[in-house]
Amino acid sequence: xxxxxxxxxxxxxxxxxxxxxxxxxxxxxxxxxxxxxxxxxxxxxxxxxxxxxxxxxxxxxxxxxxxxxxxxxxxxxxxxxxxxxxxxxxxxxxxxxxxxxxxxxxxxxxxxxxxxxxxxxxxxxxxxxxxxxxxxxxxxxxxxxxxxxxxxxxxxxxxxxxxxxxxxxxxxxxxxxxxxxxxxxxxxxxxxxxxxxxxxxxxxxxxxxxxxxxxxxxxxxxxxxxxxxxxxxxxxxxxxxxxxxxxxxxxxxxxxxxxxxxxxxxxxxxxxxxxxxxxxxxxxxxxxxxxxxxxxxxxxxxxxxxxxxxxxxxxxxxxxxxxxxxxxxxxxxxxxxxxxxxxxxxxxxxxxxxxxxxxxxxxxxxxxxxxxxxxxxxxxxxxxxxxxxxxxxxxxxxxxxxxxxxxxxxxxxxxxxxxxxxxxxxxxxxxxxxxxxxxxxxxxxxxxxxxxxxxxxxxxxxxxxxxxxxxxxxxxxxxxxxxxxxxxxxxxxxxxxxxxxxxxxxxxxxxxxxxxxxxxxxxxxxxxxxxxxxxxxxxxxxxxxxxxxxxxxxxxxxxxxxxxxxxxxxxxxxxxxxxxxxxxxxxxxxxxxxxxxxxxxxxxxxxxxxxxxxxxxxxxx
Amino acid sequence: xxxxxxxxxxxxxxxxxxxxxxxxxxxxxxxxxxxxxxxxxxxxxxxxxxxxxxxxxxxxxxxxxxxxxxxxxxxxxxxxxxxxxxxxxxxxxxxxxxxxxxxxxxxxxxxxxxxxxxxxxxxxxxxxxxxxxxxxxxxxxxxxxxxxxxxxxxxxxxxxxxxxxxxxxxxxxxxxxxxxxxxxxxxxxxxxxxxxxxx
Numbered sequence: 001x002x003x004x005x006x007x008x009x010x011x012x013x014x015x016x017x018x019x020x021x022x023x024x025x026x027x028x029x030x031x032x033x034x035x036x037x038x039x040x041x042x043x044x045x046x047x048x049x050x051x052x053x054x055x056x057x058x059x060x061x062x063x064x065x066x067x068x069x070x071x072x073x074x075x076x077x078x079x080x081x082x083x084x085x086x087x088x089x090x091x092x093x094x095x096x097x098x099x100x101x102x103x104x105x106x107x108x109x110x111x112x113x114x115x116x117x118x119x120x121x122x123x124x125x126x127x128x129x130x131x132x133x134x135x136x137x138x139x140x141x142x143x144x145x146x147x148x149x150x151x152x153x154x155x156x157x158x159x160x161x162x163x164x165x166x167x168x169x170x171x172x173x174x175x176x177x178x179x180x181x182x183x184x185x186x187x188x189x190x191x192x193x194x195x196x197x198x199x200x201x202x203x204x205x206x207x208x209x210x211x212x213x214x215x216x217x218x219x220x221x222x223x224x225x226x227x228x229x230x231x232x233x234x235x236x237x238x239x240x241x242x243x244x245x246x247x248x249x250x251x252x253x254x255x256x257x258x259x260x261x262x263x264x265x266x267x268x269x270x271x272x273x274x275x276x277x278x279x280x281x282x283x284x285x286x287x288x289x290x291x292x293x294x295x296x297x298x299x300x301x302x303x304x305x306x307x308x309x310x311x312x313x314x315x316x317x318x319x320x321x322x323x324x325x326x327x328x329x330x331x332x333x334x335x336x337x338x339x340x341x342x343x344x345x346x347x348x349x350x351x352x353x354x355x356x357x358x359x360x361x362x363x364x365x366x367x368x369x370x371x372x373x374x375x376x377x378x379x380x381x382x383x384x385x386x387x388x389x390x391x392x393x394x395x396x397x398x399x400x401x402x403x404x405x406x407x408x409x410x411x412x413x414x415x416x417x418x419x420x421x422x423x424x425x426x427x428x429x430x431x432x433x434x435x436x437x438x439x440x441x442x443x444x445x446x447x448x449x450x451x452x453x454x455x456x457x458x459x460x461x462x463x464x465x466x467x468x469x470x471x472x473x474x475x476x477x478x479x480x481x482x483x484x485x486x487x488x489x490x491x492x493x494x495x496x497x498x499x500x501x502x503x504x505x506x507x508x509x510x511x512x513x514x515x516x517x518x519x520x521x522x523x524x525x526x527x528x529x530x531x532x533x534x535x536x537x538x539x540x541x542x543x544x545x546x547x548x549x550x551x552x553x554x555x556x557x558x559x560x561x562x563x564x565x566x567x568x569x570x571x572x573x574x575x576x577x578x579x580x581x582x583x584x585x586x587x588x589x590x591x592x593x594x595x596x597x598x599x600x601x602x603x604x605x606x607x608x609x610x611x612x613x614x615x616x617x618x619x620x621x
Numbered sequence: 622x623x624x625x626x627x628x629x630x631x632x633x634x635x636x637x638x639x640x641x642x643x644x645x646x647x648x649x650x651x652x653x654x655x656x657x658x659x660x661x662x663x664x665x666x667x668x669x670x671x672x673x674x675x676x677x678x679x680x681x682x683x684x685x686x687x688x689x690x691x692x693x694x695x696x697x698x699x700x701x702x703x704x705x706x707x708x709x710x711x712x713x714x715x716x717x718x719x720x721x722x723x724x725x726x727x728x729x730x731x732x733x734x735x736x737x738x739x740x741x742x743x744x745x746x747x748x749x750x751x752x753x754x755x756x757x758x759x760x761x762x763x764x765x766x767x768x769x770x771x772x773x774x775x776x777x778x779x780x781x782x783x784x785x786x787x788x789x790x791x792x793x794x795x796x797x798x799x800x801x802x803x804x805x806x807x808x809x810x811x812x813x814x815x816x817x818x819x820x
Contacts, residue, residue, distance in 0.1 A: 052745035087777045089784035197641050262648040270641045296648060300656035304663070307759065316748035317755035318675070319663065325675030325752030330666055334659060 022078055022096055027111045030077030034211070037072025038065040059313040062222070062241055066248035070211040077207060078113045082200045101199070103601055113207060115199035118599055121185025122499065123206050125492075128180055129568070131173035131213070132485075136564055138166035143523075143557035149544045159540035161224025161242070168216065168229040168246065172253055174480055175295070175342065176209070176260075177488040178349035183264050183288045186495050189592040190282050192273020192610065194602040197266040205260035212252040219245035228538055230339075233305075233320035233331035237312045244313070247306045254303040261292035273591070275610035282590050282614045283372055284491075287352020290376045294383065295345045302338035305331055329396045336387035344383045346480055348376055350487025351418050351447075354440045357494050358425045359615040360588045361437040366615040367424030371417045378414025382407060392463050401460045408458035415451055419444070434586070435509040439490025442517050446482025450475060453528065468538075471531025474524040482520060489567070496574070497581030501597035505578060508570035512563045519559025526553035590614045639794020646798050650805045657809045660760055661816050667752040668819075677820065681750040682737040684757065686818030692732060692764050693810035695725030699771065700800075700807035707796040712782030718803070719775040726768035733761050753820060760813045767806040774799050 042065035047057030074080060085092055092100070101116045102109030109119050142162060145153040154162055184206075188196055196202045219225050222242035227235045236243055268289045272281065308319040309331070318324030320331050359366045366372065388396065388404040422444060431437050453475040456462045466472060496504040530549035535542050542550065584593035591608055633641075668676050677683055699721035706714030738754035739747050749755050778799060781787050 053747055056747070083773075087773065087780065089777075089781040089787065091787075198645055201645075258649065258652040262645050262652070265648055266641060266645045270637075270644055296652045297655035300652050301659045304656055304659040304759075308663070308755075311755070311759060315758070316746065317758065318749055318752055319667070319755050322672045323675065324749065324755075325667060325670075325672050325678070326755065327667060327670050327672050329670075330663055333666070334663070337659075 020096060020099070022081060022099055025076065025078035025081075025113065026108070027077060030073040030075075030207075033076025034069045034071075034073030037075075038069035041065045041068035053316075056314050056316060058241060059244055059310075062244040063248055063310060063314065066215045066218070066244060067251070069215065070208065070248075070252050073211045074204070074207060079200075079204050079207060097199075100203075101601060113203050115195075115203050116601060117184050117188050117196045117199065117202055118499075120202050120206050121181050121183075123210075124176060124180030124184055125499070127206070127210065127213075128173050128177050129571070131169055132177070132564075133568065135166050135169035135173060136561065138162055138169065140557060140561050142166060143554045145540065146542070146550050147554040148551065149547050150541050154540070156540045158224055160226045160228060160538055161219075163538055164225040164228040164231075164246075165216070165219060166229075168225070168249065170480075171229060171342070171346075172209075172212075172216075172249075174346045174484060175257065177346075177485065178353060178491060179260070179264065179288050179292055180206075181499070182284070182353070182488075182491050182495060183260075183292070183349070185499055186592050187264065187285055187288060188267060188271070189595060189599065189603050190285055190590050191268060191271065191276060192591050192604065192608040193267060193271035194604065195271075196263050197271055198263050201259050201263050205256045205263065208252060208256040208259065212249045212256070215245050215252065216249040217245075219243075219249075230335060231309070232335075233309055233312070233328050234326075236309050236331075237320050243309075247310050247313075250306045251303060251310075254299045254306075257292075257295050257299050261296040264292045265289055265296070273608045273610050277610075279369065280610050280613050282356060283366060283369065284349070284352045284356035286373055287355070287376050288349045290380045291345045291348040291352075294341050294348075294380045298338045298341040298345065298384070300338075301334045305334035305338075308334075329391070329394060332391050332394055332396070333387070336390045337384070339390065340387045341380075341383040343476070343479065344379050346484045348379065350484035350491075351422075351443070352376070353487045353491035353494070354443055355418075355421060355425070356590070357436045357490055358422060358440050359617055360494075360586050361432040361434060361440075362426050362429035363432070363617045364425055364429050365613075365617055367421050367427070369613070369615070372421040375414040375417030375421065378417070379411060382411045382414065386411065386458075389458050389463070392460050393467050405458055405460050409455060412451065412455060419448070434493075435504065435506055435513065436490045436494035436586075438510075438513050439486050439493070442486050442513070443483050443490075446478050446486060446520070450478030450482055453478065466531065468536055469531040470527045470535045470537055473537050474527035474531055477524050477527075482524070486517075492571070494586070495592070496571075497585050498592055498597060498599070500575050500578070501581055502574050502578030503581045503585065505570040505574045508566055508573070512567035512570060515559050515563030515566060517563075519556045519561075519563060522556030523553050523560055524556070526550070526556060589616060635788050635791035635794060639791055639798065642794065643798040643801060646801050650801065653805070653809070657763065657812065660756070660763060661812060664756040664760070664816050665819075667756065672752070675751045677753045678751045681754070683753065683820050684732075684736070684817070686814070688732060689814035689817040692725065692729045692761065693807075693814040695721040695728065696764075696767070696771075696803075696807040696810035699725070699775070700803040703775075703796075703800055703803045707793075707800050710793060710796075712778070715775060715779040715782050719772065719779045722768055722772040722775045726765060726772060729761055729765045729768060733758065733765065736761075757817055760817060764810055764813055767809060771803065771806055774802060 042061050045057065045061035045064050047054045047061065051057050082092055100114065102112065102114040102119055105112070109116070110123060114120070141154060145151045145159065184196070184202065219242040222245060223240040224242045225231065225246045226239055227243070231243070231246055268281070268285055308317070311317040312319055312321065318326040320326045320328055355366060355372055386404060386408040388400060389408045392401050422440060426440070453471070457466055457472060457475060493504050493509055496502070526549045530546045530553070533546065535546045581597065583596055594608070595603055699718045702714045702717045702721065706712065736758065738750045738757070740750055741747055749758070778796065781792065
């Protein structure tokens with residue numbers, strides 16, 4: 001698809017970092033300044049024991065400490081040096097920018113405010129894997145406790161906190177699981193760009209997110225988040241100090257998401273290689289961009305919901321207290337106006353990865369590129385019109401249930417287009433059954449079940465029965481884990497050689513794949529049955545009539561857990577000692593496979609010019 | 622066709638960098654716009670619901686519409702003055718924009734500091750009088766945030782206007798980019814003023 005052109009040689013300025021403040025800042029300095037800020041804010045605002053507003057003042061002190069930690073960390077790691085220098089009219093020099101890009105700094109750059117998009121991509125990858133490991137461990141604890149009726153592996157008092165922390169950890173991880181590592185590392189190379197549009201903001205998006213991790217962890221030491229990840233008000237207004245950690249996490253994460261979404265969108269719109277018209281943009285880039293572009297307007301509504309929850313807790317405003325004119329419905333609206341698009345923010349990149357992979361391993365062009373784009377656009381557009389299907393039984397304007405049922409079910413149409421594209425691409429092909437390609441078949445199956453069960457939940461009468469049951473839990477795990485996470489893992493197997501220079505251990509990958517996929521079906525098909533029979537979610541102890549379903553589900557969960565441990569081992573082992581990867585192990589045609597490993601700082605020695613579409617397999621080019 | 626492969630960070634043509642920066646700011650404005658739209662939705666949703674008749678409870682306070690317009694006026698002045706300065710490629714207006722931001726921030730801060738909505742219950746606990754008061758304070762807080770960001774930008778443009786080392790073409794693009802922001806916060810301020818004027 002490309003020709004490579006060059007006329008001039010490199011003339012890089014040599015970094016001269018001596019005595020510059022930039023060279024002295026790293027994660028350690030960030031942590032020190034962050035802790036000083038947090039402790040200072042807490043002690044400045046901590047309540048006296050006899051304060052009549054003790055509850056509010058305690059919330060104020062904790063929230064201030066958490067947000068101050070984030071700001072302090074960013075100051076300490078040097079995130080604000082660029083803006084400050086802009087403010088005083090002394091822009092960063094080329095040498096300083098080159099130093100920030102991490103040129104020649106080896107592994108140290110991963111612990112600094114590094115602007116190289118490939119470093120940021122790896123930071124996201126490691127961060128996401130850590131989050132998934134923690135969230136997955138919580139899931140194993142939950143399933144262990146639910147293995148038998150009346151199981152007491154987890155105390156009833158912390159069960160909902162565990163479920164809530166599992167939920168929010170996984171949701172955050174899943175939102176960034178594809179657009180974080182691959183959107184940052186691979187996507188700029190795929191479009192022929194030398195960097196992201198805003199390299200410093202790129203680093204900012206990661207480090208802002210990083211500061212949310214200890215904040216969320218602190219919830220454990222502050223009594224947990226007993227509301228579940230939805231944090232419905234007024235429960236969240238009345239909850240203990242741990243709720244402040246949830247609020248601060250969402251506020252910080254929303255900033256990170258907005259910055260990352262803006263950066264990825266601007267990069268794709270403004271920095272594509274010469275000749276890369278919109279119909280020549282790789283489909284992963286289209287899907288990832290629609291995902292982050294959807295997140296840009298969606299997340300601020302959740303951010304406002306958290307601001308209002310915070311002011312209710314700190315200042316006794318009355319957004320969610322009906323005694324003073326507030327309403328829990330307001331929270332539900334704001335939450336789900338974000339919440340449903342967020343499902344597609346997670347899903348679209350996963351599906352787009354599979355669309356990227358499938359033509360490569362079938363050696364056929366992508367079936368109907370336009371239908372794929374239309375499918376993504378249709379889903380993104382409709383996803384903002386369906387939020388109230390989560391509120392059918394809340395009592396909010398029952399007359400609008402019908403219209404929301406229709407808009408929800410309409411999403412099946414563009415979703416069907418995505419199936420059509422995947423199946424059409426593989427149709428009559430001879431798939432090269434390497435590890436990445438397995439994910440495509442798994443997602444067709446999982447997403448089909450996730451999608452069809454979703455139609456039942458969108459149906460008002462059926463939802464009246466199924467709402468709040470384990471059926472719902474199984475449904476959204478089939479879409480988010482079965483489709484989006486499986487797609488992301490396929491992406492990891494596919495791009496692992498480019499990101500690490502080594503091949504992912506194929507045998508371990510196969511073992512992991514089959515353990516995870518078989519275990520997954522056992523886990524969640526069992527949960528579907530329990531849910532359809534009436535077992536409620538978020539309840540620590542269940543009736544004896546559900547014992548076999550839950551025992552089966554827990555057995556499946558252990559299989560999934562073993563599968564992911566094998567995958568984690570494969571990633572770590574292959575990264576260190578795996579076979580050296582050739583430049584283009586899959587014979588793919590997109591631009592990232594035209595650059596060597598390690599990828600040069602500016603990706604391309606010669607600027608690419610695009611002359612054809614990226615899926616011209618079997619066309620003689 | 623050929624392509625420049627020199628080390629490029631911020632070495633793209635100023636017009637290219639400028640357009641890219643403006644696009645980025647406009648995308649951030651979309652996010653901020655969604656936040657403001659959500660606040661306005663909250664205001665009218667709770668106003669329409671009037672749960673327990675406590676949108677403005679009996680004996681509760683309200684503020685006149687002029688309060689919101691007072692807070693919004695500096696936004697509008699700054700946006701117009703900045704646009705004039707950008708059109709004339711002049712840095713002389715940056716000081717006026719900065720002044721407008723500072724005055725606006727003071728007005729909004731003063732309104733928040735002296736609002737009459739906070740009551741005390743029998744236990745000495747502070748609480749807000751009703752949903753109108755709750756919404757008013759968050760809308761005011763958003764205005765204040767906009768003033769802080771606007772002050773930062775205006776101060777930067779003001780200082781940079783006096784420095785000879787900046788690239789004039791890129792600086793003009795940054796004026797245009799800032800214009801997008803000042804126009805947006807003026808629109809936002811006016812929308813908030815209209816909203817709080819409908820009690």
